[in-house]
Amino acid sequence: MGKQRITVCLPPVRPDGLKKAIGQAMAPFYYDREDRPHPDWVGEWSYWFVSGAGCLFDVMPGHEDDPRLVRYDDWTAPEDLPPFRCHGGPRAILDLDTARATVARRAGGTWTAYHTFADRYPPVLPFHHFAERARPLEPEHAREAAVASFRSQPLIQAIEADPFLEARFTSDPALHFDEDLETHVARHVAAVLSTPALLTLDGRWVEGGGPDYEQMFNAYLDGLPGDTMVVRVLYHS
Structure with missing residues (x-):
């Protein structure tokens, strides 16, 4: 309720x-x-x-x-x-339309900035990839192992080192930016x-x-x- x-x-x-x-x-x-x-x-x-x-x-x-x-x-x-x-x-x-156009510009700019930044590092995988891989472990160790593996990725380390980047690109960027520009913008615009x-x-x-x-x-x-x-x-x- x-x-x-x-x-x-x-x-x-x-x-x-x-x-x-x-x-x-x-x-x-x-x-x-x-x-x-x-x-x-x-x-x-x-x-x-x-x-x-x-x-x-x-x-x-x-x-x-x-x-x-x-x-x-x-x-x-x-x-x-x-x-x-x-x-x-x-x-x-x-x-x-005005609010949707504003969000479209912002989302497009963020997508472009992220991919420009991410191209400097090896490809990154989303957290759920590591969570799935750690599933056979004991429950008390599975999440700890998944988090450690996820955070060992160079791109994630670079983002976590800069609060501004983490706020802009999120803590799990592959989950949010692993789509083409048009799809990314359309998804954000639809939510306005x-x-x-x-x-x-x-x-x-x-x-x-x-x-x-x-x-x-x-x-x-x-x-x-x-x-x-x-x-x-x-x-x-």
Whole structure:
């Protein structure tokens, strides 16, 4: 049980009817709904709030004063959002591309920097390679042996010697950078907008993780009609 966010997609709705519309869309997934589809049915939420803190949307330039933008957060204390940020609004006036473009540039730069640096050393293997190789050992010795073998690699030693490099390239770089540039950038870009769950226009509650879910999430938002309301919601599960 805990709190997480869902992105709720709704037909066009006036600002004064937004919470009612969200409630109607969320209602089929309420824990204590009376008309349960079957005896073993389990709902998704016990309470919810309009809240996009940590996953705010950007606003398309020129639309900062549109009254349909959602600028309040029911979960946190009152906030003074900058004009170009919001918790939701019509799909057409949400700027979904700027944040993705920023992450694409950053991810591409990091991938290039890593491979430029790594080319100075022998090829590196990810930690799970050594963990698998150490599996036949006694459990109390297996991880110790895997860690020692993993850290003996010259590239890992060079990264561990520099906190800046470890922060930028991670402690297990082969796991994160052993893919081509296009795949690496696409994976990071897909993670920018997604929330752990998505409530679609046709009433499907979709949860997931990893690249496939994140790519689906982005494609779904990109394909929505421009007047669709897209709102971040925090719910207790």
